[in-house]
Amino acid sequence: MxxxxxxxxxxxxxxxLPTWININGILRRNGAEVTGELYQMFINEEIDYKEWCELTIAKLKKYNFLRSDFEEVARNTKxxxxxxxxxxxxxxxxxxxxxxxxxxxxxxxxxxxxxxxxxxxxxxxxxxxxxxxxxxxxxxxxxxxxxxxxxxxxxxxxxxxxxxxxxxxxxxxxxxxxxxxxxxxxxxxxxxxxxxxxxxxxxxxxxxxxxxxxxxxxxxxxxxxxxx
Ligand SMILES: [Mg+2]
Known part of the structure; x- marks a missing residue:
């Protein structure tokens, strides 16, 4: 084994670009303001990994991230x-x-x-x-x-x-x-x-x-x- x-x-x-940076790029295109704030909060242990993901997904939903956007991220991934x-x-x-x-x-x-x-x-x-x-x-x-x-x-x-x-x-x-x-x-x-x-x-x-x-x-x- x-x-x-x-x-x-x-x-x-x-x-x-790494997946999450790529995703942030699309979020910006959709009008979101993207900062490193959530990542920093995670690194500072103010939020845990799960909360980091949940806050991120809330943002993705708010800015209408679609399946096609994920496919675009995959195409950008070499x-x-x-x-x-x-x-x-x-x-x-x-x-x-x-x-x-x-x-x-x-x-x-x-x-x-x-x-x-x-x-x-x-x-x-x-x-x-x-x-x-x-x-x-x-x-x-x-x-x-x-x-x-x-x-x-x-x-x-x-x-x-x-x-x-x-x-x-x-x-x-x-x-x-x-x-x-x-x-x-x-x-x-x-x-x-x-x-x-x-x-x-x-x-x-x-x-x-x-x-x-x-x-x-x-x-x-x-x-x-x-x-x-
Ligand atoms: Mg790595």
Missing amino acids: KTVFFDFDGTLTKDC LIGGVYEAFETLRANGWRIQIVSGGITEIIRLALGDALKFVEKITANEVFFTEDGTLDKIYATEYDYKGKAVYIQNYINANKISPKDAVFVGNGSNDEWVFTTGAKTICVNPEDTDPNNKTIWHEAYVDIDNIKTILPAILDKDSLEKAN
């Missing part, structure tokens, strides 16, 4: 190179693939395209629409920030897998708790985290265009040679 957990925004994407091939190689070598993200499941699904078939599970925020395509509700993920470590720890315990058979790939400050699970942590294209912090990140690839670059940190030499 070897499993690689990937963060999404900035880890499996490159040269595009995958880093090699996602399909890297996932295929990992699967061929017996690794399961999961995505643990603070983004939005539907956007991740759409952005992954064909590579989605290799993914066992996506854990992220879920949005629901009414039949006419207007926003209905959001289920906030419990598994962002510290929650990412909680999710992976639960998975390790439930499946009785050795932490060495768990790998996490991420790029940001919301990924900084995962090392506490004992999983191997790999930093790619770091955004707001220090890739040289060896406690938090066991390996780091600071500027890559293709996610296949990290495979030597996961697969042994024989498996790699077979894949190439």
